[in-house]
Amino acid sequence: MEYLALLMFACICLVLLIGYPVALTLAGTSLLFAGVAALFGAFDTSYLSAFPSRIYGILNNQTLLAVPLFVFMGAVLEKAQIAEKLLTSMAQLFSRFPGGLAISVTLVGMLLAASTGIVGATVVTMGLLSLPTMLKRGYNTSFSTGIICATGTLGQIIPPSIALVLLGDVLSNAYQRAQLDMGNFNPDTVSVGDLFAGAVIPGLLLVGLYIAYIIIITWLKPEMAPAHGADKEAVNWSSLLGALLPPLALMVIVLGSILAGYATPTEAAGVGAFGALVLAAAQKQLSLDALKAVMQSTLKISSMVFMILIGASLFSLVFRGLGGETLIHGIFSDLPGGVISATILVMVVIFLLGFILDFIEITFVVIPIVAPILLMMGLDPVWLGIMIAVNLQTSFLTPPFGFALFYLRGVADKSIKTLEIYKGVLPFILIQLILLVALAIFPELATWLPDNLYS
Template sequence: MSGIGLWLNIGMMAALCTFIMVGLPVMFILTGCAMVFGGLGIAFGVFDHFLLGALAQRIFGTMTSETLIAIPLFVFMGMMLERSRIAPDLLEAMGRLFGKMNGGLAISVTVVGALLGASAGVVGATVVTMGLIALPAMMRHRYDPAFATGSICAAGTLGQIIPPATVMVVLGEVLASAYQQAQLSQGLFSIQTISVGDLYAGAMIPSLVLTALYMIYQAVLCWWKPSIGPAVPPDEAGNVSLATLVEVLVAPIVLLVAILGSTLAGIATPTESAAVGAIGALLLAGLRAGKGSPAPIHLANAAALLLVVLRSFFDLRLGRQEAPLADQLALVAAAVLTLVLAWGILVSLSRTFRDGILGPTSHATMSVTAMIFGTLIGATLFSLVFRGLGGDDVVRSVLEAMPGGKYGALFLVMLIVFLLGFPLDFTEIVIIVVPITGPVLMQMGIDPIWFGVLLALNLQTSFLTPPLGPTLFYIQGVLPPGVTSQDVYRGIIPFVMIQIIALALVVLFPLSATWLPSVLL
């Protein structure tokens, strides 16, 4: 590549990093840098402007991607669950269940954080919600402020790694494209693919191990030093009935099992699973909203379950000229069940609208989805110009020159991702970094699923690390009197060390991320 092209590439990356640190919106930074440096490349004769002709086709492909349709569905599910007041009930029930043991409230926060993270996947919302609800209770029962805030911050970030998470959908789509490009660059035309389901399966074991490590640390520390997390007195803790546990736990767990199970079993695509999650969250919110009878919601849930059973035993395809009598009767039953399900959905929509839940949820879903897709479009233009200026050769030369071969290159990329985790969101980092570095790493022999899980764990660690971890700023906005920022920074350090241990385990044992996908998918 020419010297001018090299300097334009360097200037492009320098401008990107500079404006990111200034705090400008990433979608505008990506688009602006691409336009300015693409124009300079055309002026100096080092960039072929005909490459921009591929931009419209790439954007159209992104906007019509069936996998990416799952993003607004998952965002809607998370927002609806967040506004349906599930978190307070979960925290109260778990607090009563574990509160009588040392560190019980902290363990409760971790369990609820894992459930909310898996269902909502919105780190900021989860941390703030648990900070508002759990932190005052922990302070009231004389918990160490550092231990309490550290537990809440760590639990709140579990949504980055526990599937199904919205960021996994974006990561899966970008990784699949990078993996395809890597194989084409190697002259392979019998291309293997990876899917969002592969990433879900790959992240399952590491996420469960990480959650277990959190809980073991909390239990052992409070057993060793009870004053850090004293048990709640029995007269204050009260008892939690089996019926209450079933009420607060069964619905979220069944919803998550339906989403993950259908994806991992190959019954449904991630987009179809996301639709199941969105409808399930809507029905759950409708059950908890308003003062009407729960019968329509229960009947809708039963209808959905019976539809799945019917589909398992009968062929419900429409338009067949000759269908057996049993299939025809099953089709009639399926039509009736569909009407019952539609009735339950309409009732839920009406109730959530009257309670002021549906409007804000839809607005937040639209805003988050627009941000993600706007960033994807900006990153597409940025990547096109960066490659047109010869950026691929620069990245490949730098990574191949790293000592340690592919592992040295992987370490450099992970270090860059870790540092970017301070000013940027997960989605923005994935969209920027993976298309540039992913194809090179995969050409060097890095497994794409392993790489994706390492990325998720690494960014989760970055989100927690002082002094710039975003999670630390989220919780500082809801600190009660007597709890300081120093407590937050002091309390998060042990959990950062646990994160590093979990990351090291996945590095040392790649099968922890690659074994389950190979078995299930």
């Protein structure tokens, strides 16, 4: 019966690859397997009695309320054309140097990640604004597309990140289940604030690695990213500060209030949503039509997330009822090397699944299965969360189904070959894996800040 659970997981992956909606695939396939197994006495239908309470818990979850608020904040800032002004100002500051325009794109991507956190919006905006300019100035095509795709994914790791909000909720449930399975009653959970704090240093380190790669490449091969002499006029500092300070102030208010303990992520998300409206109004970009588009976008994305979460809850109940968790726990326990081998196996599986599945699907389907077992083996939940977040970030870049690749392909000139985009992201996938290895060797990169902030 336990292997029936693995067959169900494989069928779900196959149906997703065919192109069916994620939420309906999770719920429909799980119910189909539960029904067939129940007919042969291989599934206890009492497991499904917990489903209504699971739905109520999702809809009543205060942490998940941050998701639509952060999505709203990002959509408003996108409409406010913050990226355009930042790119123009940063390009004037850096593009006189070899690789300077690429560094500008990276820094703007970091700021957008910390203020919007929407990968699609960042990649599309960068692709429309900076890619033509980079190619016009003689930048290598693969190099340019790789930078734009990679910096667009920074919103997955740099807080406030929607991915970290979802991971925080999943890991919190996994931590409590692990405690109960070990016979401990521990009211503590893995808070989203902990994950935000844990992601700060790895996020900045990843930006630093991107910039270091740009500098090294332009030093070894200056023709890959030549300087632009026409930009040697004086920098307009008032324009630069005017473009930089508003989103930076909003980022400090939102993230700073969370890290300082003055606000929960949900409260800070509400402040951020209001602050984004103020910025949009100050930029004279807040109209009734724009607000309507923002609200529709927020509704679509939030509905998708919560529908997937409901479908994933049904999947986890059926998977557990079929004995899948017992099977996975047995496999992990029998591995030579204990927790180290188990962690490596999970990270390899998540990385490989990133080639075919979206980060939301992996977060809601795979993490609830493996996280309780790893936490029972003694791993730090914050470190595990950051490791998973960095690993999931690669799913946006790994061909053939990396979403960042799709976003850029949709707005890039038709003369740019898809293979060039794929080649461009390969060094950045390697950089993300290097960061993953660094986190494994030096876990303090993820745990030092939350331990010292909340100690």
